[in-house]
Amino acid sequence: MRKQTMNRDWIATARTLNEALPFLQRYEGATVVVKFGGNAMGDADEMASFARDIVLMRQVGVNPVVVHGGGPMINDMLARLGVESHFVGGKRVTDAATMEVVEMVLAGRVNKRIVQAISDAGGRAVGLTGKDASLMVCDQADPDLGFVGTPSQVDPRVLRKLFEAEIIPVIAPIGMGRDGETFNVNGDTAAGAVAEALTADRLLLLTDVAGVKDVSGEIVTELTAQQVRDMTDAGIIAGGMIPKTETAVHAAEHGVRAVVILDGRVSNATLLELFTAHGAGSLIRAG
Numbered sequence: 001m002r003k004q005t006m007n008r009d010w011i012a013t014a015r016t017l018n019e020a021l022p023f024l025q026r027y028e029g030a031t032v033v034v035k036f037g038g039n040a041m042g043d044a045d046e047m048a049s050f051a052r053d054i055v056l057m058r059q060v061g062v063n064p065v066v067v068h069g070g071g072p073m074i075n076d077m078l079a080r081l082g083v084e085s086h087f088v089g090g091k092r093v094t095d096a097a098t099m100e101v102v103e104m105v106l107a108g109r110v111n112k113r114i115v116q117a118i119s120d121a122g123g124r125a126v127g128l129t130g131k132d133a134s135l136m137v138c139d140q141a142d143p144d145l146g147f148v149g150t151p152s153q154v155d156p157r158v159l160r161k162l163f164e165a166e167i168i169p170v171i172a173p174i175g176m177g178r179d180g181e182t183f184n185v186n187g188d189t190a191a192g193a194v195a196e197a198l199t200a201d202r203l204l205l206l207t208d209v210a211g212v213k214d215v216s217g218e219i220v221t222e223l224t225a226q227q228v229r230d231m232t233d234a235g236i237i238a239g240g241m242i243p244k245t246e247t248a249v250h251a252a253e254h255g256v257r258a259v260v261i262l263d264g265r266v267s268n269a270t271l272l273e274l275f276t277a278h279g280a281g282s283l284i285r286a287g
Contacts, residue, residue, distance in 0.1 A: 020276065027057075030062055031199075032200060032274065033202070041068075041113065047114070050264075050270075051114070051117035053271050054066060055123035058166065058168055064168055065168070068172065070105055070110040070172075073105050073109060077104070093145055095146045111128075126162060130174050132158065133155065136153075136174075136176065138151050138175035139177075156194070171190065188244055191203060201257045202256070202260065207262070210266075211282035215234075215236050221279065222282070224284070228245045229249070247259075248261060260281050260282065260283050261281050
């Protein structure tokens with residue numbers, strides 16, 4: 001039996017839904033690519049919350065695509081199997097033995113956990129890698145790094161077929177080479193390449209910081225590609241934020257309407273960004 005007693009939380013929820021209407025209408029039919037990092041996958045509650053957000057997007061007419069990482073899980077499995085890692089310039093060398101582990105962890109364990117979480121939340125998802133249906137063809141990024149690839153060609157036709165069936169694609173960042181090789185691809189780079197191929201309305205890069213910070217440490221809510229370059233040249237954007245902003249700028253200049261770098265540790269971060277006036281993180285456009 002329903003209870004008629006009013007509750008402030010319920011009233012606030014109804015008001016939030018009411019205020020979200022223009023944004024729900026704005027994103028109906030839009031394609032949104034979401035990069036989901038490996039650090040958030042170890043927590044079952046965070047995984048479940050993320051999956052519900054993705055299912056809600058699909059429910060209101062958005063076409064979400066999830067591209068995931070899995071670095072911590074790869075490191076754990078390499079250690080368990082006794083596969084020694086070698087580094088060049090601070091970057092892991094992906095030799096044949098390491099590549100086998102990477103593919104096993106990303107395409108198997110991690111990918112299927114996300115698919116299962118989406119299913120548990122009431123959605124329908126299909127797990128893919130860049131090797132499926134020749135989705136992502138790669139060139140070797142650097143011979144010194146072994147089987148590390150850079151996407152050179154993305155064929156989005158299989159993703160569009162899944163959209164038509166209202167199925168959510170979940171993509172592990174593993175690509176295929178022109179001569180049958182298997183390549184490990186950086187998750188942000190893979191997400192950017194997929195977003196560009198789909199001419200996505202939004203690319204959301206979930207990370208462990210609140211966004212791009214200015215010289216005083218404040219979050220910059222909106223930037224152009226040129227502002228990102230200027231801040232990088234000035235040393236304001238540094239460290240691990242550089243490859244993320246480089247991905248964002250490239251995507252924004254190659255067909256993606258806007259890219260947002262936001263804190264994936266914040267509950268419902270993707271919904272805050274898409275369906276509220278406040279937004280979340282730093283939004284980057286071409287100009």
